[in-house]
Amino acid sequence: MAQDMTLLWGSGSPPCWRVMIALEEKKLQGYNSRLLSFDKMEHKSQQVLDINPRGQVPSFKHGDIIVNESYAACFYLESRFKSQGAKLIPDGPEEQALMYQRMFEGLSLYDKLGAVIFYDYYVPEGERLESALKRNKETLVTELKLWEGYLEKLGSGSYLAGKAFTMTDVVVFPTVATAFRFGLSAERYPKLGAYHALMKERPSIKASWPPHWLENPKGQDTLKDI
Amino acid sequence: MAKDMTLLWGSGSPPCWRVMIALEEKGLQGYNSKQLSFEKGEHKGKDVLAINPRGQLPAFKHGNVTLNESYGACIYLEEQFKGQGNKLKPENQAEVALMYQRMFEEQSLFYDRFVPEAERHDSAKQRFTGQLKDEIKIWEGYMQATGPYLAGKNFSLADVIVFPVIAFLFRFGLNEEHFPKLAAYHNTVKDRPSVKNTWPSNWKDTPGMDALKNL
Numbered sequence: 001m002a003q004d005m006t007l008l009w010g011s012g013s014p015p016c017w018r019v020m021i022a023l024e025e026k027k028l029q030g031y032n033s034r035l036l037s038f039d040k041m042e043h044k045s046q047q048v049l050d051i052n053p054r055g056q057v058p059s060f061k062h063g064d065i066i067v068n069e070s071y072a073a074c075f076y077l078e079s080r081f082k083s084q085g086a087k088l089i090p091d092g093p094e095e096q097a098l099m100y101q102r103m104f105e106g107l108s109l110y111d112k113l114g115a116v117i118f119y120d121y122y123v124p125e126g127e128r129l130e131s132a133l134k135r136n137k138e139t140l141v142t143e144l145k146l147w148e149g150y151l152e153k154l155g156s157g158s159y160l161a162g163k164a165f166t167m168t169d170v171v172v173f174p175t176v177a178t179a180f181r182f183g184l185s186a187e188r189y190p191k192l193g194a195y196h197a198l199m200k201e202r203p204s205i206k207a208s209w210p211p212h213w214l215e216n217p218k219g220q221d222t223l224k225d226i
Numbered sequence: 227m228a229k230d231m232t233l234l235w236g237s238g239s240p241p242c243w244r245v246m247i248a249l250e251e252k253g254l255q256g257y258n259s260k261q262l263s264f265e266k267g268e269h270k271g272k273d274v275l276a277i278n279p280r281g282q283l284p285a286f287k288h289g290n291v292t293l294n295e296s297y298g299a300c301i302y303l304e305e306q307f308k309g310q311g312n313k314l315k316p317e318n319q320a321e322v323a324l325m326y327q328r329m330f331e332e333q334s335l336f337y338d339r340f341v342p343e344a345e346r347h348d349s350a351k352q353r354f355t356g357q358l359k360d361e362i363k364i365w366e367g368y369m370q371a372t373g374p375y376l377a378g379k380n381f382s383l384a385d386v387i388v389f390p391v392i393a394f395l396f397r398f399g400l401n402e403e404h405f406p407k408l409a410a411y412h413n414t415v416k417d418r419p420s421v422k423n424t425w426p427s428n429w430k431d432t433p434g435m436d437a438l439k440n441l
Contacts, residue, residue: 066327093302094290
């Protein structure tokens with residue numbers, strides 16, 4: 001099973017991390033894992049293009065099946081391996097709906113985070129504006145406060161969509177971890193801080209923690225003042 | 227069932243349209259349908275905020291369940307009403323994988339660009355236009371490789387999610403001659419009852435735009 005799977009990934013990429021967490025949670029360790037370097041532009045190399053013509057990671061193959069979109073891969077793995085490993089999609093309508101709601105809101109969080117921490121990557125030099133970056137930071141703060149509120153409402157020790165770990169955590173935790181890597185203050189965002197601390201200890205997350213974060217424990221401080 | 231459901235929506239919004247198609251496909255006509263006007267700012271009104279604090283449409287309620295993300299609502303409806311209406315998730319694993327892949331690739335196609343006037347750059351507009359053209363070509367390629375639906379032989383969640391965006395592209399003047407496979411897909415799905423019944427009402431009476439005709 002896992003031996004028929006191949007994942008091409010880059011360290012610190014939240015989409016890649018999502019798939020790795022899902023593979024761990026579904027007890028699919030033993031897949032062919034290929035770490036590529038963004039700096040060396042390996043994500044545009046032939047081995048990636050053979051699986052993903054878009055030249056993006058994650059690129060994921062299972063036998064002849066290819067699923068390169070991280071959410072899609074997570075859904076596929078849960079669908080295909082429903083009966084093994086952790087149950088990532090709850091059955092009850094209310095729990096399920098909240099899980100889907102937060103999963104897709106997670107995309108909003110990811111976009112808004114990227115708009116700040118990767119501003120210079122996304123926006124060519126001639127188009128960069130202080131006013132735009134400032135607005136992006138304000139938008140991110142509003143979004144983070146929403147998530148603080150969600151966690152507050154669920155109570156301490158909870159996961160993002162309720163009392164149990166679900167696919168929401170698989171797909172959104174990497175975004176939260178990235179925010180803290182870039183200096184988000186756990187004092188200003190205590191609920192997210194507590195969630196981060198809780199999740200860091202989970203086996204699937206420890207097993208897939210970005211290698212270069214282990215090598216350089218100190219991240220950046222882009223977000224320390226927001 | 228449907229009577230316990232409420233959908234607040236705006237005309238011509240692909241995310242709203244997706245949920246409406248899904249409701250029709252699952253035989254859930256009869257839901258409380260409330261059309262709101264974006265132009266009048268009704269999406270920021272109290273009745274939306276009561277369901278969706280983000281002040282966005284679609285806003286969907288089913289009893290105690292609230293789902294304001296269109297993908298979430300569509301997947302939820304298929305999961306919870308698996309046994310009724312049309313099956314939107316294929317049996318075959320390879321088709322399921324392709325369905326998920328296309329559903330989430332759609333994110334590259336639907337550009338949501340709200341940039342304040344003072345920050346608009348010609349270079350940005352050119353770059354986005356170029357990216358859009360490249361992206362549409364990718365989808366034309368997909369329709370050359372498979373069909374008649376996005377994940378293969380069967381209409382699925384991938385079509386529920388992506389078709390509204392394709393319809394938008396043609397509404398904005400995408401040239402059928404430049405993209406014949408997408409045009410054929412558009413013409414096939416246009417006639418599906420769930421799509422006909424939910425076609426944006428203002429599109430029926432007014433001509434489209436031609437912003438994309440040169441793409």
